[in-house]
Amino acid sequence: MNRKKFLNNVKDLVFENDIVFCIGQSLCNEAPELSKGTVFINDTHTDILSVALGVAMTTDKRVLLILEDQYLLSNFNAVFQIAVSKCTNLYLIVATSTLYTHEVAQTNLFNSIRSMVGVLVNTGMLVHEYSKYFETKKSLKLLKDIYSRTIGPVISFVVITNNRLYTTCGDTRNLEELNTLSEFIKDKSLETSLTEVNTPFFNLESIMKDK
């Protein structure tokens, strides 16, 4: 499955009021609008994993991160932070192309690591392999059902192939759009896609009350 098809399929996995962080130039340029709360970050030198964790800790909505394997490797410190956070509403989908960038067909270190799954399991995260589920619409529907009941933090891998870059949407979101996203995150009246099992127990509401 190529990257473009993967991104179109991800849309079927996202619930209406989910907060989605899409990171990396190729993913941002090709991804369709996934939900009202989607943010595209082109710049891979910024650590968005911990920003998403900060959001997940302080919201009752599902937070989904879509990133590439190279970004995961370069921000691996944040994985430890996510793993120990036990944030039940945080989900990561890693598109594994094993390339540094979509432009340079040079393999990164991802497949050279003896067991990436082993490393991640030992941090305390739940690790899933979703490549097969992304092949047909029927299996994707099945996955969505599983996904709605999975307790985070969970990291899932989908093997993708590189393709010519199809620019279908703009560059990184601007300040105004980020403010809109912030309003969306703050809106407690929106229905959350989380079920009883994966509702975050990390509740800041109680400590936000006046002393």
Add this chain to the structure above:
Amino acid sequence: MIKAKIFWDKLCSELGYRFFTGIPIAEFKVLYNTMAIDFMHFIPAVDEVRALGLVSGASLSGVKGAVLMSSRAFDNIKAQMDNFNIKYNIPILFIVEDTYNPLRLEQFEISNDLNILDSLVAYLNKSSAILVVKEGVIS
């Protein structure tokens, strides 16, 4: 000199900061010992960049937060600060000890309008600031 509990009371109750993260440093020992879980939350971070990310994320959700760190690590977070917080105008407060490695504060706008401990407040932009806590100011 000010009591650490009064410092927290001012920051949490009056100014509404409830979400704290950072890397423990010896100079802030008194502050860590007086943290109270009933009105604030402290998350130990892997490093300063993750700490900054966590508070930025909380800030997007409307929760006011601060990073406690040493001034020595300020260079480490510069890229993250420029590429995300300043670019998208995400407010952040740094509570920094700079006794052994003074920050070059002359490049920032200095004020003491937060009125905490009479400490210096250096404004990085209109929404982000560094609260400089000198050694021995808090007991």
